[in-house]
C-alpha cells in the first residue's frame with residue numbers, strides 16, 4: 481500500500497512538471513488532489529489498513545498531499561505568469577511600439593536672446609530692473625525732455641487708455657526715471673541697471689515694424705562717467721554678444737533724452753562686413769541707440785547734473801534675433817505660429 485502511494489507520488493510530481501496550461505493544471509488537480517483524486521482516495525483508505533500500518537501510512541499520505549498541494553500552487557503561479565506574457569506578446573497591444581513623446585515646449589526666440597543679453601550685462605555688473613508697461617505721458621515723454629509739441633513724438637505714437645494721460649510705453653526709456661527715483665535715494669547712489677520689457681507703438685504692421693516688441697534699456701549713473709565709458713562698455717557688450725572679431729562703430733544721432741546721442745552699428749553678423757541682403761550691402765547692422773544722459777533727465781530723476789553723469793542705451797532683442805537667424809519678417813514673433821516657434 482505504501483509502495484503504491486510512493487509510486488503515485490512519483491507519477492503525480494512528474495506529470496505536474498509537464499503541465500503548461502491552466503486547463504491541464506485543473507485536470508491534474510482533479511486527477512490527484514481533488515475530492516475524487518487518486519491521492520485523496522488513497523488517504524481515505526487508511527482506515528481499511530491493519531491497525532499497525534495506519535499511523536505510518538496516514539502520516540506519509542498527508543505529507544504527500546501537502547507536498548503536492550504546494551507544488552500545485554507554485555505551478556499555478558508560474559503558468560499564470562507565462563500566460564500573461566504570452567497574451568501580451570500575441571495580443572492587440574504592441575509593447576514594442578515607441579511611446580508618444582511628451583511635448584516639452586521651449587523658450588521663445590526673443591526670450592532666448594533676452595536671457596543672453598541679461599547674462600552679458602550681469603557679468604558687467606548690471607542688474608535687471610523691471611519697469612511698468614503702462615505709463616503716463618509725463619514719464620514716457622515729458623520727463624525725458626520731450627514736451628507735448630516736440631516733433632520726436634511723431635516717431636513714438638502709441639496707444640492711449642481711457643484715463644487721460646495714461647498710455648502704453650513707447651520705449652523702455654521711462655524706466656530710467658523710475659530707476660533713478662526708486663533706487664537713487666534722492667540722487668545719492670550710483671546706478672547700473674538694465675530695463676527689459678515690452679513696448680508699444682501705434683504703427684502699421686509690416687515685415688519691419690510691429691505694434692509690440694521688446695527693448696532692453698541700460699542706465700549707468702555715477703560720478704565722472706564719461707563718453708569713453710559708454711563707448712568702452714557698449715563695445716565690450718558687442719564683443720561678448722557678437723564675437724571678438726566684429727567691429728563696432730558709433731554714428732552721431734539725436735535723442736531728446738541723451739546729449740550727445742549715438743547709434744551703434746556692428747559689422748554684419750551674416751556676411752562679416754562684405755555686404756549682403758541683410759545689411760543692405762552696407763556691411764553694418766544697427767543694433768542700438770545710446771548717449772550721455774541729458775542734464776534735464778538727470779535732474780528729473782533727482783540727480784544734480786553738476787555732480788553726477790551717466791549713459792543710457794536701448795536695443796531691440798527681436799531685431800538682434802532676426803539678424804542672428806536671418807528672420808525676414810518681424811510679425812512671426814508675436815503671431816504664435818508653432819511652425820515658426822518650434823524651429824528654435
Ligand code: PHE
Pocket residue numbers: 650651652653697735738769770771792793794795
Ligand atoms: N528709447 C530710444 C528708442 O526707443 C532708444 C534709446 C535709449 C536711445 C536710451 C538713447 C538712450 O529708440
